[in-house]
Amino acid sequence: MSRHILLIAHGSRRESSNHEVEILARKLALLASEFDSVKAAFLEMADPDIASGLGALIEQGATEIIVLPYFLAAGRHVVEDVPQEVERIKAAHPDVDIHLSEHLGAVNEVPGLLLKLALSVT
Amino acid sequence: MSRHILLIAHGSRRESSNHEVEILARKLALLASEFDSVKAAFLEMADPDIASGLGALIEQGATEIIVLPYFLAAGRHVVEDVPQEVERIKAAHPDVDIHLSEHLGAVNEVPGLLLKLALSVT
Numbered sequence: 001m002s003r004h005i006l007l008i009a010h011g012s013r014r015e016s017s018n019h020e021v022e023i024l025a026r027k028l029a030l031l032a033s034e035f036d037s038v039k040a041a042f043l044e045m046a047d048p049d050i051a052s053g054l055g056a057l058i059e060q061g062a063t064e065i066i067v068l069p070y071f072l073a074a075g076r077h078v079v080e081d082v083p084q085e086v087e088r089i090k091a092a093h094p095d096v097d098i099h100l101s102e103h104l105g106a107v108n109e110v111p112g113l114l115l116k117l118a119l120s121v122t
Numbered sequence: 123m124s125r126h127i128l129l130i131a132h133g134s135r136r137e138s139s140n141h142e143v144e145i146l147a148r149k150l151a152l153l154a155s156e157f158d159s160v161k162a163a164f165l166e167m168a169d170p171d172i173a174s175g176l177g178a179l180i181e182q183g184a185t186e187i188i189v190l191p192y193f194l195a196a197g198r199h200v201v202e203d204v205p206q207e208v209e210r211i212k213a214a215h216p217d218v219d220i221h222l223s224e225h226l227g228a229v230n231e232v233p234g235l236l237l238k239l240a241l242s243v244t
Contacts, residue, residue, distance in 0.1 A: 005236075013197075014197050014198060016196065017195040018195075021195060024227075024232065024236075027233040028236050031233055032237050032240065035240070066243050068236055068239060071194070072193070073134060075135075075139040076134070099244065100243075101239050101243045102239060102242075104194070104232075104236065105142070107235050107239055109231070109235055109238075110146065111146060111149040111153055113231055113232075113235075114226065115150060115154050116229070118188045118190055118223060119156065120224075121188050121221045
């Protein structure tokens, strides 16, 4: 059993913004002792893309991969682009358990985090 | 003293995605008893834009406004576009206390939320 998380971000032309996502994947890896690794991949404008990110995990023997969309709103990327790409790879690798989670913005704790952020300013 | 939060999202062509942000602003309003109102505004592709959102709060007598960027990564929008627009309105209304907070992605709790999301899938 080899369990992994693939964090999917939009990707940016700013290298520092993509780097921020990789740092986040590393922070998540430190917390996520239930998983063997946490990697980042990007929908567009940065490498690896979703197919390469999933492909690398599958090649190294992943038996289960949780795909985590690091997006706030259920826009086209969350509703169409990411699921389509994940379904395509799932179809090609029926032996690997690939699950797509909800996007971050759907988590109940978000309003509380925003309040904390607002109160930290004043 | 009249304190308000303006939640700034990117804005989407999908009306349901913008609506999701408005629902979030309402959830935040229920929590944020320290503030008189919480409104949403959009950088692009949806109304109100940042200037209109701030303008409406200023017109109704806001003395303090916390601008909360509902963005995950410090890309161009967070680093340049939102601050420039906020600075422009601040300069025109020196009597109103307008603060720009960090973006949501900068909050320390984000990795923990992502882990919770990953564990909820399996």
